[in-house]
Amino acid sequence: MAVQDVASLRSAVEKAIRDTKVTDVHTHIYPPCFGDLLLWGVDDLITYHYLIAETFRWAELPYDAYWDLTTQQQADLIWKTLFEQNSPVAESCRGVLTVLHKLGLDVAARDLAAYRSYFSQLTPGEYVDIVFELAGVRDVVMTNDPFDEAERKVWLESYRPDPRFKAALRLDPLLNEWDANWQRLAAWGYSVDVGLSSRCITEVQRFLKYWCDRMEALYLAVSLPPTFAIAEDSSRALLIRECVLPVCAELNRPFAMMIGVKKLVNPGLRLAGDSVGKAAIEAVESLCAEYPRNKFLVTMLSRENQHELCVAARKFRNLLIFGCWWFLNNPSLVEEITRMRFELLGLGFIPQHSDARVLDQLIYKWEHSRRIIGAVLCEKYADLLSAGWRLEEDEIRRDVGTLLGGNFWDFIKRKL
Numbered sequence: 001m002a003v004q005d006v007a008s009l010r011s012a013v014e015k016a017i018r019d020t021k022v023t024d025v026h027t028h029i030y031p032p033c034f035g036d037l038l039l040w041g042v043d044d045l046i047t048y049h050y051l052i053a054e055t056f057r058w059a060e061l062p063y064d065a066y067w068d069l070t071t072q073q074q075a076d077l078i079w080k081t082l083f084e085q086n087s088p089v090a091e092s093c094r095g096v097l098t099v100l101h102k103l104g105l106d107v108a109a110r111d112l113a114a115y116r117s118y119f120s121q122l123t124p125g126e127y128v129d130i131v132f133e134l135a136g137v138r139d140v141v142m143t144n145d146p147f148d149e150a151e152r153k154v155w156l157e158s159y160r161p162d163p164r165f166k167a168a169l170r171l172d173p174l175l176n177e178w179d180a181n182w183q184r185l186a187a188w189g190y191s192v193d194v195g196l197s198s199r200c201i202t203e204v205q206r207f208l209k210y211w212c213d214r215m216e217a218l219y220l221a222v223s224l225p226p227t228f229a230i231a232e233d234s235s236r237a238l239l240i241r242e243c244v245l246p247v248c249a250e251l252n253r254p255f256a257m258m259i260g261v262k263k264l265v266n267p268g269l270r271l272a273g274d275s276v277g278k279a280a281i282e283a284v285e286s287l288c289a290e291y292p293r294n295k296f297l298v299t300m301l302s303r304e305n306q307h308e309l310c311v312a313a314r315k316f317r318n319l320l321i322f323g324c325w326w327f328l329n330n331p332s333l334v335e336e337i338t339r340m341r342f343e344l345l346g347l348g349f350i351p352q353h354s355d356a357r358v359l360d361q362l363i364y365k366w367e368h369s370r371r372i373i374g375a376v377l378c379e380k381y382a383d384l385l386s387a388g389w390r391l392e393e394d395e396i397r398r399d400v401g402t403l404l405g406g407n408f409w410d411f412i413k414r415k416l
């Protein structure tokens with residue numbers, strides 16, 4: 001049925017956005033078989049590293065004293081600081097409230113003990129079902145690091161597949177810290193050396209293929225500093241060129257690059273101590289140009305990189321840009337970036353990923369993002385109606401499906 005006016009347009013878009021299940025292309029959550037690696041519940045939610053950084057804007061205790069507290073004591077401190085002594089207007093705090101509200105808990109009561117008691121009656125498996133339903137998420141892609149001993153052990157000994165959780169092979173220790181990690185590969189039976197001999201290159205390729213296969217990884221991924229350059233004289237650049245990209249091409253897997261994180265600008269904050277820097281878009285352009293048979297999924301952390309990243313995606317069909325990452329995942333920036341992407345790329349991008357570290361965050365990240373993506377899409381459709389175009393409701397559903405999962409799966413399957 002054709003939409004007739006702006007009011008029926010708005011309700012058709014809202015319905016399509018609400019009813020379409022999402023594929024969340026990058027998260028840090030796990031199915032319950034990973035045990036404690038799956039973070040969930042109100043204490044994990046409140047001690048999310050975004051809120052830790054914000055708490056230290058106010059709290060006077062030393063960093064080390066915070067890290068010596070139990071998770072529940074940390075949550076008490078954050079709750080008192082960010083929710084009781086100040087109004088929780090920051091996006092990360094608002095997110096906590098959205099989660100509790102959508103779960104049907106009484107947010108106005110400000111009763112942390114009651115929230116804890118709600119979660120204490122659930123098993124992780126039950127809560128996964130609740131969260132996926134409330135968040136409108138069909139499946140998520142995890143971040144899977146074979147260098148993490150706890151995670152590695154699950155993959156090798158007790159992994160039980162859950163079709164809602166897809167894998168991505170994360171390569172930060174291998175690519176960013178080769179000197180510190182090559183001996184671990186050697187201990188696992190790979191004939192490698194710090195100098196990256198040709199024998200070593202073949203062996204690293206064998207390692208990558210083994211883990212891609214073992215995990216059924218949809219893509220290989222790394223986070224990179226703003227200074228990253230593929231022309232750099234480094235073990236990282238060599239490993240990407242000689243190991244990662246040939247394996248990705250052979251197995252038809254994209255290589256995901258998350259560029260712009262400055263690690264530990266404040267080490268005292270630990271996981272909350274990373275920051276952002278503007279990167280050189282030339283690193284992306286030259287990889288896409290030099291490796292036309294490789295597919296690249298790219299997100300960049302700096303707001304200043306967003307326009308040139310959009311332009312790069314116009315130039316290279318082997319580049320698919322995704323999400324509003326970390327410090328960009330705020331309503332004002334998501335709106336600005338999403339609008340620009342529609343204007344430069346039409347429907348050819350992945351508007352958002354959750355980056356959820358705590359299961360519960362799927363609920364708020366998708367609630368907040370859906371609202372903005374829908375509003376901006378509506379604005380763009382309204383412009384088309386003003387130009388005399390006609391829109392059908394099933395075309396709107398098709399387009400929303402393209403944005404919330406279709407583009408990702410098409411890219412995964414596409415052969416170049």
Ligand SMILES: [Zn+2]
Nearest residue numbers: 026027028355
């Ligand atoms: Zn992430």
